[in-house]
Amino acid sequence: MARIELKLKERSYPIVVSKNSTAQLIQLLKKELKKNKLFVFYDANFYALHGKKLSKELSSKFQYNEIVLPSGEKTKSAKELSKIYAYLLSENISRTDFILAVGGGVTTDLVGYAAATTLRGIKWGAVPTTLLGMVDASIGGKTGINHKAGKNLVGAFWQPSFVFSNIEFLQTLPHRQMIAGYGEILKYAGLLGNEMLDVAEKFLRKADFYDKNRLYRMVVLSSEYKAKIVKADEREGGKRMLLNFGHTVGHAIEKSLGYGKLLHGEAVLLGLLAAIQLSAHTNYSSSKALTDYAKLIVDTLSYLPYKRLNSSSILDAIQNDKKRIDSKQKFILLTNIGKPIITDKVKQSEILSSIKEMLHMYKYGVKND
Numbered sequence: 001m002a003r004i005e006l007k008l009k010e011r012s013y014p015i016v017v018s019k020n021s022t023a024q025l026i027q028l029l030k031k032e033l034k035k036n037k038l039f040v041f042y043d044a045n046f047y048a049l050h051g052k053k054l055s056k057e058l059s060s061k062f063q064y065n066e067i068v069l070p071s072g073e074k075t076k077s078a079k080e081l082s083k084i085y086a087y088l089l090s091e092n093i094s095r096t097d098f099i100l101a102v103g104g105g106v107t108t109d110l111v112g113y114a115a116a117t118t119l120r121g122i123k124w125g126a127v128p129t130t131l132l133g134m135v136d137a138s139i140g141g142k143t144g145i146n147h148k149a150g151k152n153l154v155g156a157f158w159q160p161s162f163v164f165s166n167i168e169f170l171q172t173l174p175h176r177q178m179i180a181g182y183g184e185i186l187k188y189a190g191l192l193g194n195e196m197l198d199v200a201e202k203f204l205r206k207a208d209f210y211d212k213n214r215l216y217r218m219v220v221l222s223s224e225y226k227a228k229i230v231k232a233d234e235r236e237g238g239k240r241m242l243l244n245f246g247h248t249v250g251h252a253i254e255k256s257l258g259y260g261k262l263l264h265g266e267a268v269l270l271g272l273l274a275a276i277q278l279s280a281h282t283n284y285s286s287s288k289a290l291t292d293y294a295k296l297i298v299d300t301l302s303y304l305p306y307k308r309l310n311s312s313s314i315l316d317a318i319q320n321d322k323k324r325i326d327s328k329q330k331f332i333l334l335t336n337i338g339k340p341i342i343t344d345k346v347k348q349s350e351i352l353s354s355i356k357e358m359l360h361m362y363k364y365g366v367k368n369d
């Protein structure tokens with residue numbers, strides 16, 4: 001078991017990673033709950049696989065209420081949020097009660113936001129059950145829902161009281177979801193270098209994505225890294241932007257294809273490749289280490305489904321995003337492995353060439369079966 005403290009100015013909280021036990025979750029909840037009620041929200045697919053066991057454990061120890069939410073990105077909506085409000089208010093939830101979100105990023109984003117906004121804020125805990133949830137979505141207090149104008153446009157920063165990851169839960173995760181989580185891990189590997197890259201590399205070369213010991217190490221290293229970044233910049237005013245490495249092009253791919261065609265983490269893998277190419281085109285880097293890093297990402301492409309993508313629509317999506325955020329689009333590039341920079345000194349022609357090269361690697365990297 002590992003315990004990482006996420007230290008914030010006002011309040012700190014633990015991220016606990018266990019290989020195969022929920023005992024620590026009970027301890028974390030006992031600290032939060034005396035006579036008050038526990039409201040647990042589960043992702044439906046997770047519930048079908050693990051819910052019986054977990055709900056039995058929790059209901060024997062707490063004043064327990066459970067709700068199962070539909071799986072899928074569509075659940076991160078105002079409609080589902082409104083159903084959660086109606087349920088909690090009809091159950092007379094009080095500000096001393098506690099909410100637990102058990103599922104992937106969809107569940108922790110939505111339920112975290114419900115916790116942030118019900119009665120102006122109720123304490124909550126996150127139990128991520130996907131790899132992407134464990135290494136990224138559950139850490140750092142960004143909660144929210146989607147709007148028809150775009151993804152994650154409505155939300156709040158509302159830090160959980162703890163994050164609890166049980167590696168055992170990942171044994172039932174579909175392979176495609178595992179690769180999507182791996183996209184974020186490879187992002188950290190580029191930003192952090194050294195140990196993280198080493199672990200990720202060994203993991204990938206063996207391609208045993210369900211090895212518990214390696215998953216455990218990667219979740220611990222990723223959680224430590226994200227906790228460090230969030231501590232330095234809780235509200236994304238500066239350093240937290242680094243976590244957007246690979247995401248400018250990644251988001252543009254998701255948008256230009258139509259959401260849901262590629263998983264977020266899959267689009268991030270392609271975005272990372274484009275960012276590496278751009279680091280070279282802009283002369284920020286000529287490092288061989290970056291070429292090796294790119295090869296590692298190319299190796300994962302064989303696990304991705306092939307979708308026809310168009311370089312100018314990706315560029316358009318980047319430009320539109322730029323208009324919404326501010327006049328100058330910032331890119332996270334690498335001068336070397338583990339050495340990121342944030343820059344807006346990038347020419348449109350350089351972006352386009354990088355996207356084209358990435359698309360070429362994608363086309364020939366995917367298994368043609």
Ligand SMILES: NC(=O)c1ccc[n+]([C@@H]2O[C@H](COP(=O)([O-])OP(=O)(O)OC[C@H]3O[C@@H](n4cnc5c(N)ncnc54)[C@H](O)[C@@H]3O)[C@@H](O)[C@H]2O)c1
Nearest residue numbers: 045046071104105106129130132133136137142169172173
């Ligand atoms: N808040 C943040 O900082 C942050 C960061 C990154 C991503 N996100 C958000 O996270 C969401 C994506 O998260 P995700 O990739 O976890 O997707 P998800 O929550 O949709 O889960 C993916 C799939 O895995 C299933 N699942 C969950 N746990 C399982 C298990 N243990 N075994 C079998 N199946 C299981 C789910 O039912 C779902 O079908 C997006 O909405 C994204 O915007 C948020």
